[in-house]
Amino acid sequence: MVQKRxxxxxxxxxxxxxxxxxxxxSDSSSQSPNANQPSGDAGTTNGPDxxxxxxxxxxxxxxxxxxxxxxxxxxxxxxxxxSDSKGEGDPPAFTDGWAISYEHILVTIDKIxxxxxxxxxxxxxxxxxxxxxxxxxxxxVDLTAGGNVPGKSGEPxxxxxxxxxxxxxxxxxxxxxxxxxxxxxxxxxASANAKFVNLNEAARSLYSTAVQKGWSxxxxxxxxxxxxxxxxxxxxxxxFSKIPKTVNFTLGLKNPSSYINxxxxxxxxxxxxxxxxxxxxxxxxTAVQITLHTDHVFWNTLxxxxxxxxxxxxxxxxxxxxxxxxxxxxSLEDLASVDVLAIKTKAGEPLPWxxxxxxxxxxxxxxxxxxxxxxxxxxxxxxxxLSYSAASGGHMNAQGECEIQNNFTP
Amino acid sequence: xxxxxxxxxxCVMSATALVFAGAWAAGCVGETGSKRFTxxxxxxGVARPVGGPVSFVNQRGWAVTLTKADMTLGPVYLNVLxxxxxxxxxxxxxxxxxxxxxxxxxxxxxxxxxxxxxxxVGEVLGQVTFSALSPELVAFPVRGSIAQEQVRTADVWFYPxxxxxxxxxxxxxxxxxxxxxxxxxxxxxxxxxxxxLNDAWMADxxxxxxxxxxxxxxxxxxxxxxxFMPVEGGRLEVRVDVTRFFRxxxxxxxxxxxxxxxxxxxxxxxxxxxxxxxxxxxxxYQGLRESSGAYFVRWVTPD
Numbered sequence: 001m002v003q004k005r006x007x008x009x010x011x012x013x014x015x016x017x018x019x020x021x022x023x024x025x026s027d028s029s030s031q032s033p034n035a036n037q038p039s040g041d042a043g044t045t046n047g048p049d050x051x052x053x054x055x056x057x058x059x060x061x062x063x064x065x066x067x068x069x070x071x072x073x074x075x076x077x078x079x080x081x082x083s084d085s086k087g088e089g090d091p092p093a094f095t096d097g098w099a100i101s102y103e104h105i106l107v108t109i110d111k112i113x114x115x116x117x118x119x120x121x122x123x124x125x126x127x128x129x130x131x132x133x134x135x136x137x138x139x140x141v142d143l144t145a146g147g148n149v150p151g152k153s154g155e156p157x158x159x160x161x162x163x164x165x166x167x168x169x170x171x172x173x174x175x176x177x178x179x180x181x182x183x184x185x186x187x188x189x190a191s192a193n194a195k196f197v198n199l200n201e202a203a204r205s206l207y208s209t210a211v212q213k214g215w216s217x218x219x220x221x222x223x224x225x226x227x228x229x230x231x232x233x234x235x236x237x238x239x240f241s242k243i244p245k246t247v248n249f250t251l252g253l254k255n256p257s258s259y260i261n262x263x264x265x266x267x268x269x270x271x272x273x274x275x276x277x278x279x280x281x282x283x284x285x286t287a288v289q290i291t292l293h294t295d296h297v298f299w300n301t302l303x304x305x306x307x308x309x310x311x312x313x314x315x316x317x318x319x320x321x322x323x324x325x326x327x328x329x330x331s332l333e334d335l336a337s338v339d340v341l342a343i344k345t346k347a348g349e350p351l352p353w354x355x356x357x358x359x360x361x362x363x364x365x366x367x368x369x370x371x372x373x374x375x376x377x378x379x380x381x382x383x384x385x386l387s388y389s390a391a392s393g394g395h396m397n398a399q400g401e402c403e404i405q406n407n408f409t410p
Numbered sequence: 411x412x413x414x415x416x417x418x419x420x421c422v423m424s425a426t427a428l429v430f431a432g433a434w435a436a437g438c439v440g441e442t443g444s445k446r447f448t449x450x451x452x453x454x455g456v457a458r459p460v461g462g463p464v465s466f467v468n469q470r471g472w473a474v475t476l477t478k479a480d481m482t483l484g485p486v487y488l489n490v491l492x493x494x495x496x497x498x499x500x501x502x503x504x505x506x507x508x509x510x511x512x513x514x515x516x517x518x519x520x521x522x523x524x525x526x527x528x529x530x531v532g533e534v535l536g537q538v539t540f541s542a543l544s545p546e547l548v549a550f551p552v553r554g555s556i557a558q559e560q561v562r563t564a565d566v567w568f569y570p571x572x573x574x575x576x577x578x579x580x581x582x583x584x585x586x587x588x589x590x591x592x593x594x595x596x597x598x599x600x601x602x603x604x605x606x607l608n609d610a611w612m613a614d615x616x617x618x619x620x621x622x623x624x625x626x627x628x629x630x631x632x633x634x635x636x637x638f639m640p641v642e643g644g645r646l647e648v649r650v651d652v653t654r655f656f657r658x659x660x661x662x663x664x665x666x667x668x669x670x671x672x673x674x675x676x677x678x679x680x681x682x683x684x685x686x687x688x689x690x691x692x693x694x695y696q697g698l699r700e701s702s703g704a705y706f707v708r709w710v711t712p713d
Contacts, residue, residue, distance in 0.1 A: 123490030123528050304623055342689040365686045373631060375700040379469045379658025
């Protein structure tokens, strides 16, 4: 039953571009067009006022690390929904009949760290050895736009974007290919000093808003109800028939977090466990992918091994609740006072569970999410729930788990 | 698609590992050869004037007065594992997972329990019942044992009484027995309730594994910040702030709940029936399982 995903990354074509390095410990070399830029947006690495300048990293060469970022294929493809969808499918589907497409998923990456001794303290994996290399951004990345680097999931639609390169240790020594080094990074608040890795004009405008509002993660998209029209005789009809069928959402999350000493699913498992850290190759550069799982934000349970996805609680609090055919809009602020232990609509009606997939059995009660040991400053706040859950999405190399330190009070 | 490798905890405190011939058994205590000793442990409410009701105003604007809050907890484990989030920021995790969950993991977002199993260095394998309204400490009936290593977190479990299978879903052990009144805008509601950590709190059965957790997870509060180096001759204190369990409770939601002859509303925990689990009871349940803000665990060294 145990499977091991061995990724062979076809980075050669991208790295052969020989673009200039922008980070500490990297080799400066020739310039080339930004290989990261989405089609049609090449070379636009500066903000309109000259801010946001970003020079794509060069291939650090053998023994070095190319740091990339990805929201996996879901970031660009979204979540589809058909009558055959499964809540536990791959990718998972929303149990309540919603399809989601993202316009932008903005994150700000900073404080990329490579430390010695990832196995220093088994009881406290956050306790690692000395920093041997680091890269400071902040780097503003639109995970929906992605880049041209093959992603770690193995999905053909996943396109990671190069963020930084590290060719050697800060003291000038090469990385020892026989040694693992701890890898950590931060998602920080949007910053006016951020380098725009792959932001188009719309993303830059959104990022400016993120800076003003102190968001660290922004998910913007459209949700479309694809399930059957609720039958008049069905339970919950009175509520479900009022939920707008199309909802434009903007979830600006104040959830900066550190992802520390990540496990590496590219390495060979030892026993039943993946090792922590990254390991250089003597023959070529090694890609290290900062991965955001974009399904976490829609989970119904915190701190567990995944959970089912729901959009009804968000849609039922959209601006046009009550007129189903009018496109609604909803933001995180609209959800702050929604109680996740007794979820209600914008009109204050209890929102029942709804399942339109075959593998999820809804309770016959008002929707209640599971906090599972987590408390929020504003008790039971749906906005806090979403922020906390989304913050759990940071990984390395697709599935490698990191020690998470929330640098915010949920 | 996006297949993954299994992860396995080193020393998972599974419920089954704790049951041996109907009694609790030690997990993985003292593997390192550190000095070991036994200690007294006790539990009680947080500091306040001894006796009498406890009054507070919750975030829903209800002025709550608790007249009864009897709590039964145990066992308690002390772990070298650091909390993933600070006590102020709040953290807990589902705790140890079923073996199957480690072996067969979904591709999209597995391993989000976040809090590893760590290594247990101390334990109190007993249960104690006390009034959480009183700061008076009540001693556990058994001494705990510990290896002299840095403790970073505590796990408080609410298991059935010794001798009962911890995996049993139908139990009678009351984790919290509460009663009181709540007033807001001229409305006054008397209430009482008994929280039992049984299958009423488990996710509904579904063919898949998402959102599902074993009953043992329902009975654990893991990752309580508790940073200390135990010293022989010291003792362990566990204090509980029961007011945290009512922070978000809207007592106005009890209008459909059953009532005693005197009008006292009875909190409900049930998946079926005319009234299912009410929001106030749900708040109590969620609050009892909060790893930050509700529990205070410390080592008291004699002068």
